[in-house]
Amino acid sequence: MNLADELRKLHELHRNGSLTDAEFAAAKARVLSQADAASGPGADQTMQQHLEEIKRQNEIAQLDRQWALERDRYMVPGNHGVRHLPSKGMSLFGGIAVAVFGAFWVAMASNIAGGMGGMASFFPLFGVLFIAVGVGMSIYSFTKASQYEEAHARYLRRRAELLGADRATADRPAEAGFADERIQE
Numbered sequence: 001m002n003l004a005d006e007l008r009k010l011h012e013l014h015r016n017g018s019l020t021d022a023e024f025a026a027a028k029a030r031v032l033s034q035a036d037a038a039s040g041p042g043a044d045q046t047m048q049q050h051l052e053e054i055k056r057q058n059e060i061a062q063l064d065r066q067w068a069l070e071r072d073r074y075m076v077p078g079n080h081g082v083r084h085l086p087s088k089g090m091s092l093f094g095g096i097a098v099a100v101f102g103a104f105w106v107a108m109a110s111n112i113a114g115g116m117g118g119m120a121s122f123f124p125l126f127g128v129l130f131i132a133v134g135v136g137m138s139i140y141s142f143t144k145a146s147q148y149e150e151a152h153a154r155y156l157r158r159r160a161e162l163l164g165a166d167r168a169t170a171d172r173p174a175e176a177g178f179a180d181e182r183i184q185e
C-alpha cells in the first residue's frame with residue numbers, strides 16, 4: 001500500500017471513531033516517518049529532477065502562451081475581416097501590382113480626360129492616390145512581416161534554450177500549434 005492509501009485508511013478510521021485523536025496523530029506520524037525512511041537520499045535526487053522537469057515544462061508552456069499573444073500583434077487585416085500573417089514576398093508583389101495598376105489608371109484617365117478639361121482632369125489624380133495608398137500598405141505589410149520574422153526567431157531561440165540543445169529539434173513548436181505559421185490569403 002502506498003503512502004496516500006495508508007493516510008486515507010487512517011483518516012477513515014479516525015472519522016469513524018475507531019481511532020482517537022491521539023492514536024490518529026501517532027499512527028500518522030509513524031506512517032510519515034516510515035515513508036521518509038523508505039525514500040532515502042536517492043528519492044530526494046529523483047524528486048528534485050522531477051521538479052526541475054516540471055519547472056522547465058511550465059516555462060515552455062508559458063513561453064508558448066506569450067508567443068500566441070505576441071503573434072497576434074503581427075497579423076494584418078485581409079479580405080472580409082480575416083486576419084493573416086504578412087509575408088515579405090506578398091508585400092512586394094502587392095506593391096508592384098498596385099503601382100502598375102495605378103500607372104495604367106493614370107495613363108488611361110489622362111488620355112480620356114486630355115481633351116475634356118474641367119473636372120475630368122482630376123481623374124488621373126485618383127490613380128496617383130491609388131498608387132500612394134497601395135505602396136503605403138505594401139510598406140506597412142513588409143515592415144510587419146520583417147518584425148514577425150525577427151520575433152519568431154527570438155521565440156524559437158528561447159524555446160530551444162529551454163528545451164536544451166539535444167531536444168531542440170525534436171520538440172519544435174509544432175506540438176503547440178506554432179509550426180512555421182505562414183498563413184496566406
